[in-house]
Amino acid sequence: MKKSLSISDIVALGFMLFAFFLGAGNIIFPPMAGQLAGENLIPAMGGFLLTAAGLPLITVVAVATAGGTWDHLTSDLPKKVALLIAALIFIIIGPAFAAPRAGLVAYEMGIRPFVSQPGTLHLALFSITFFVLAMALAWAQGSLLDTIGKVLTPIMFVGLVALSVAVVLNPQGPIIHAQGDYMSQPFTKGILEGYLTMDTFASLMFGMLLVQAINSKGVTERKDVARYLIAAGVIAAVGLCLVYIALFYLGATSNGIAAGLENGGAILAEYVKALFGDKGQWVLSVIVLLACLTTAVGLISASSDFFSKNTKLGYKFWVVVNGSACALVANVGLAQLIELSVPVLFALYPIAIALVALTFVRPWLPNPKLAYRFVLMIAFICALIDAAKVAGLDVSLFKFLPMFELGLGWVLPTSAALVGMLFTGSQQSDIEKQAEA
Missing domain, CATH: 1.20.1740.10 (Amino acid/polyamine transporter I)
Structure with a gap:
């Protein structure tokens, strides 16, 4: 029943x-x-x-x-x-x-x-x-x-x-x-x-x-x-x-x-x-x-x-x-714990957001496995730059990234990667095989 x-x-x-x-x-x-x-x-x-x-x-x-x-x-x-x-x-x-x-x-x-x-x-x-x-x-x-x-x-x-x-x-x-x-x-x-x-x-x-x-x-x-x-x-x-x-x-x-x-x-x-x-x-x-x-x-x-x-x-x-x-x-201690957590959050939050976005667009992805690997990789790399900036490291080399100064340097590269994957079809199977390897 x-x-x-x-x-x-x-x-x-x-x-x-x-x-x-x-x-x-x-x-x-x-x-x-x-x-x-x-x-x-x-x-x-x-x-x-x-x-x-x-x-x-x-x-x-x-x-x-x-x-x-x-x-x-x-x-x-x-x-x-x-x-x-x-x-x-x-x-x-x-x-x-x-x-x-x-x-x-x-x-x-x-x-x-x-x-x-x-x-x-x-x-x-x-x-x-x-x-x-x-x-x-x-x-x-x-x-x-x-x-x-x-x-x-x-x-x-x-x-x-x-x-x-x-x-x-x-x-x-x-x-x-x-x-x-x-x-x-x-x-x-x-x-x-x-x-x-x-x-x-x-x-x-x-x-x-x-x-x-x-x-x-x-x-x-x-x-x-x-x-x-x-x-x-x-x-x-x-x-x-x-x-x-x-x-x-x-x-x-x-x-x-x-x-x-x-x-x-x-x-x-x-x-x-x-x-x-x-x-x-x-x-x-x-x-x-x-x-x-x-x-x-x-x-x-x-x-x-x-x-x-x-x-x-x-x-x-x-x-x-x-x-x-x-x-x-x-x-x-509270202050120390919050201070330690901020760079970690900046590094991993974009991955979570990208994963959620991929879940919603998955029905329209010609090559889901490649898309998930590529988009999350881009999100993670760019997020590491934002995290390093928050941690006080000199990453001015990457200031060309849109919204870098705002701590959101990952947004446009990840969005561009996601949009690109919507038009990446089965002809990319060789790339996918390399990703799986």
Whole structure:
């Protein structure tokens, strides 16, 4: 008998995806971007929404279109290359950057304000506690939909709605002039800031996690799974947009009480204190802890599922390994972790975007295998140049690339390669054979 999801299950699925996305970066970057953008709030926010909400939604749709698995998504790539790309993404969103960042932000915004003399020992103890809890919630894959989508997320969502309404009704200062790059190129700067959320990477993997959640409810038909996956993606993207708009506006109107603070988390904390008093910190702590915890659960679960399927070791073993690694890396410190992650994101984000674009145009590619290899190679080479520039290396030799100064030197070469592959037919079989070799 053909099974289907109820409306409540679909909403819970969307809430679960929203909760997985809404973590550390989603909370700390928009307030700072909003404050710096000032009068250029709208274009900066537009750029940010494009890469922090639009791209993740498009990626979820691509995953659904491709069949809901990484193997389907990368079927035209050599298996070893596809496996390497997936492993790198899982390491980035798992134990290397995104998951530890969730724990760090949870500590900085949810715990540290209540500690009179915070130190490394407090961070270490919190990291262990936080990730043990995340591992416990990720332990049983089949229960993620009920645990995250129907219990934790609604609590977090109510807190976010209350905060958003308060910000709109009672802004804490005027919107002032833009600062830094937001003065001359607010839209592009917003696009690059959206990279830092890592949600396009995450959506490649969360889409597959959601497929398992859907399957656990007895729905296995490919068309039905794709339909529910896209519905969940739309719900999550709408939720993210609403949160981002509120946090951008919060940042833009924060100069009266939080000018000059070093990060968006501090801006948010000061704003909440101004709106709700000292008790507001408790509200903020609950929101941040839940947001970061649900994200960490999703990241650990997705990473563990991937490594268990590609090694002889089981899912629960990898939950312990990934969770333990996250707790260890979290002790590096938030500022250092963000600084280390930026060049890596600039190197790999274009590959993820190119892969998504290839998925949508695949029906019109005369030679898909050659196209995937060539386009991703161009994207990666150009992205490495952008990453080197961000890391502080001298790559002025490549300043002839369009949009090089904006950090988007990969865009036009990759787009040109993609368009060229639409007109490359079977006569290129010799080149394809060389690529396969």
